[in-house]
């Protein structure tokens with residue numbers, strides 16, 4: 001396997017002086033292309049912080065970060081936005097779907113942002129992804145009318161829209177019952193196997209982590225296991 005991304009000696013401090021919170025303190029991590037990895041660690045250990053850095057949404061205080069051969073620290077805002085739209089998908093605990101938009105409109109949204117319009121090819125991929133997520137009969141439903149598990153499957157489909165190499169998922173099943181959580185993880189596993197998409201999934205749930213090939217544990221600002 002080849003490295004999809006590598007961070008070295010990553011530090012992240014929020015605030016300054018007496019109120020400074022030193023979250024990451026020299027963290028090293030390498031993710032191989034095609035991995036499906038769980039990100040574990042106590043509450044406040046910096047899992048979300050690490051995901052936002054890897055997602056290029058936040059810059060670290062210091063350290064190096066290379067993804068797909070690009071220096072993500074040196075890159076400017078415009079480059080990072082374009083890179084993110086092309087290569088990274090996100091799934092959050094609270095899915096962040098547009099409630100009045102249909103499932104298909106939500107899924108196609110990242111492509112519409114990238115292309116400047118909704119293309120027929122994007123709509124076809126959106127339909128295909130929703131069908132793979134078991135939502136063929138919900139394609140034209142406003143997402144406000146879907147169940148929590150269905151919304152989360154729409155969010156996974158949306159994250160996959162632009163065929164990203166990496167999907168970062170921050171407690172994607174944190175809000176779901178066990179059966180829905182397992183279904184979402186099953187679908188993520190299928191996409192990982194079929195398309196080689198790399199997944200990094202933060203979770204507090206050992207069962208969810210056990211479904212991943214690799215478990216990465218964060219503590220005291222570094223990877224401890």
Ligand SMILES: Nc1ncnc2c1ncn2[C@@H]1O[C@H](COP(=O)(O)OP(=O)(O)OP(=O)(O)O)[C@@H](O)[C@H]1O
Nearest residue numbers: 014015021023041042043044045046047048049050
């Ligand atoms: N924007 C911010 N400004 C100041 N402090 C922050 C900010 N974001 C996070 N923190 C602090 O950084 C620490 C790590 O937070 P983070 O959300 O990364 O942890 P986590 O491991 O994802 O936690 P959880 O499992 O509870 O979601 C916490 O102490 C948090 O209060």
